[in-house]
Amino acid sequence: MSAHEPSTARTRLRRVGLLALVTAAMFLGVGGFAPAYADPTGPRGPNGPSGGTGVTVDLDGLTENPSNSVVALIGLTLISLLPAILLTCTSFTKILVVLGLTRNALGLNQTPPTQVLTGLALFLSLFIMGPVLSDINDAGVQPYMDGKVSASQAYDRGVEPLRDFMLEQTGDDELRLLTNVADRDLPEDKADVAMSTLVPAFVLSELKQAFIIGFIIFIPFLVIDIVVAGALMALGMMMMPPVMVSLPFKLLLFVLVDGWALIITALVSSYG
Numbered sequence: 227m228s229a230h231e232p233s234t235a236r237t238r239l240r241r242v243g244l245l246a247l248v249t250a251a252m253f254l255g256v257g258g259f260a261p262a263y264a265d266p267t268g269p270r271g272p273n274g275p276s277g278g279t280g281v282t283v284d285l286d287g288l289t290e291n292p293s294n295s296v297v298a299l300i301g302l303t304l305i306s307l308l309p310a311i312l313l314t315c316t317s318f319t320k321i322l323v324v325l326g327l328t329r330n331a332l333g334l335n336q337t338p339p340t341q342v343l344t345g346l347a348l349f350l351s352l353f354i355m356g357p358v359l360s361d362i363n364d365a366g367v368q369p370y371m372d373g374k375v376s377a378s379q380a381y382d383r384g385v386e387p388l389r390d391f392m393l394e395q396t397g398d399d400e401l402r403l404l405t406n407v408a409d410r411d412l413p414e415d416k417a418d419v420a421m422s423t424l425v426p427a428f429v430l431s432e433l434k435q436a437f438i439i440g441f442i443i444f445i446p447f448l449v450i451d452i453v454v455a456g457a458l459m460a461l462g463m464m465m466m467p468p469v470m471v472s473l474p475f476k477l478l479l480f481v482l483v484d485g486w487a488l489i490i491t492a493l494v495s496s497y498g
Contacts, residue, residue: 312351313429314425315388315392315425316351316355317351317354317493317497318348318351319432319433320433320435320493321346321493322343322344323433323437323440324436324440324493325347325489327437327439327440328443328485328489331440331444331447331448331476332476333469333476350494353494354494362385362388365386366380366385367380369383385421392424392425392428393416393419393424394498395497396427396428397427397434400427400430401423401424401427403427403430408423439492439493439496447479450475450476451468451469451472454471455472
């Protein structure tokens with residue numbers, strides 16, 4: 227054995243000892259971190275900001291006011307029902323019938339045109355129904371748009387002014403007739419009449435009053451026709467149409483008494 231062999235053996239022993247120390251240090255380090263993961267409940271989530279009680283979502287009144295889609299749907303429904311409502315629940319029918327009878331009494335079949343009479347009747351109806359429409363807007367439409375009442379409550383409140391208007395213009399005979407036709411018991415109070423009975427009774431009353439006004443308008447023009455026809459018979463002018471001779475006198479009389487003003491005044495006054 228040479229002199230270098232003992233030194234080589236000592237070097238190897240030092241390396242083995244150093245390796246053992248490093249290994250022991252590693253095991254001790256791992257064991258020192260073990261208590262941090264010893265909790266069996268697992269990691270805890272964040273607790274959030276201190277003092278918080280929950281999450282609040284603000285919809286800015288979306289659930290209180292009706293949405294635009296609902297308002298658009300209601301508007302389209304009312305537009306589709308507008309002709310029926312205009313003809314059956316307003317003064318439009320009565321005014322149009324009276325204007326048509328006035329034109330026939332004058333002997334003018336196409337003058338004024340039907341479109342002109344319809345437009346005049348429409349705006350006169352808006353003039354007469356103005357207070358009723360205002361009450362409907364204040365009682366039903368605006369509270370519903372503001373989200374203060376539901377749709378059913380808005381209908382109940384909004385229909386009351388229209389019911390009151392129709393009840394004032396509907397005769398008891400028409401109400402009794404429609405109630406008997408429907409085979410229902412006659413209500414003790416007039417205000418308890420159902421809308422299904424009130425609407426046709428109102429239309430019948432309007433037609434009845436329109437024919438009465440038309441009869442009164444026909445009388446002076448009928449007298450002119452009789453006088454002209456008698457004068458033509460006395461003169462032996464049997465081939466001459468009496469209408470051709472009486473028409474100028476009718477127009478003259480209608481203009482002298484300001485007939486359109488009288489008729490419109492009578493129509494507006496008939497609704498109180």
